[in-house]
Amino acid sequence: MQHKEFIILCLEDCNDWSNATTRRIVMQIDPELSRTIVVSTKLDTKIPQFARASDVDVFLSPPACTLDGFMLGDSPFFTSVPSGRVGSGQESVYRSNDDFKQAIYLREMEDVTALEEKLGRSLSTQERSRIGVSSLRLFLEELLQKRYMDSVPMIIPLLEKEYRSTTRKLSEINLELSSLDVVKLKEKGRAFHDLFLTKLSLLLKGTVVAPPDKFGETLQDERVNGGAFIGSDGLQFPHKLIPNAGMRLYGGAQYHRAMAEFRFVVGGFKCPSITREEIVNACGVEDIHDGTNYSRTACVIAVAKARDTFEPFLHQLGNRLLHILKRLLPISVYLLQKDGEYLSGHEVFLKRVASAFNNFAESTERSCREKCMEDLTSTTRYVTWSLHNKNRAGLRQFLDSFSGSEQSIVGGISVSANLPQDLSSESPGNDKQDTKSKLDIKLNHLALGIDSNSSIQTTETRLADLLDSTLWNRRLASSSERIVYALVQQIFHGIREYFLASAELKFNCFLLMPVVDKFPVLLREDLESAFEDDLDNVFDITNLRHSLGRRKRETEIELKRIQRLKEKFRQIHKQLNSNQAMLRAVRHSHHPRHCRRSVDSTSTSW
Incomplete structure (x- = not known):
């Protein structure tokens, strides 16, 4: 019913037009009832229910406000259909269709008689034209005939357009058939190679030709289709905080947004929490003694945390960027089709x-991901202090503030934990290895709760007690825990910065750039090799020729059919114009002025 060309037949069974339920449903599709014919059924059962003639008048000619619109035909139709089946069985009332038609006609006459008795007058011509199935049928036939006649002048231009389109299609098929030779097919393949790469490069550089509503993806869609960046905590970074998250992007713009999200997520990821059990387990046993080395402990914890944290991000980044690159293919095909450069067939x-x-x-x-994994493996396998300890000044500040406030009570004697001044005021020109050694001494002294000055002044007994309570017994003091945590933070952040910069650089150099400078060469080599080895399989020439031949025959048949329709409707249009001309001539001959002129001329001749 939603098709605008359809006529809706609305059957109502009610005495009060203001309570018509079926019409309310129809008005959801046709609010003005402009293409709806309202039919009141079972008229023979309604007539006895009217007590006054005025009720019949209102029912036969309801006010326009009651009908809620301007229905097709201006007013309702009223019908009655006799009950009973048509057939030869015992339950059948009518033996043939003619018997049933006769019964309908008789019922129509009875309805007219009953209405005139209720009204106390004869039905007008307008009222009579709305009573009975025959009146409804006549109205529908005239309506359909009028619409058909009105559509004929519009059909001919449509057929002309279809004829031109089919003729052009046939010419294209003939052209394709003539180009099915080795040289022309190779030229087509090479030309398509260049055009495809041009569209690919255009998408990476940026374009607005492809509609974003069809090919673009918001960040939320991109996460669903290409995977999200999820850390070890299982949480996602809020997509609203990423620039252009709500925009539907594709190509280079989408690639840049994905890389920006990677920087946001990984760059802001903090070192996971460290437990006392992890610190104790990381201490282990050396190959030459079973004492503790807190520098090694921090390295063991930091590289393990970093490897478990950043490796999933690397795989997620690869999957996301691969999804973005693969989306370039259908968009490039769309651009080729839009410019008429696509090799259809x-x-x-x-x-x-x-x-x-x-x-x-x-x-x-x-x-590319394997190259990034090599970097991650190397930076989490061996700690290089010049690389991992990026914020050395911050670490020194932490240790200085820590040593100034921390007091270690050993054997009832308060020992100051101040750091050596020569280490904190070390000039930039000193040897890096010497700095590392002094820093290790400094950390070990802090872990033991004493400084270098106090260690010299402490008696051998006191030193033995300290070693026994810390180095040999593995009793983890709060000062040792804090120092290990600070070192782990520094190493983890150094690994994070290196991993972030290395991953972004490598994906740009070894994933994005090869699409621009390496893929064209490989594709050309692959096509040229295929052209030389088996051109028939590359273009499937045999099946293509068979398919084009079949399409040509079908198009020729379609062209002949359209031609016949054109001739038929042209004759109909010509006949309609002729009938209209004759009708105008007849009307003109019956015009009073023309008749008077004819009478005057006749009198003059007499």
């Missing part, structure tokens, strides 16, 4: 190009 060749692009993207992403 050469499905085998197009699938080969698509497969080559997807395979290249997958292998390149895998290779």
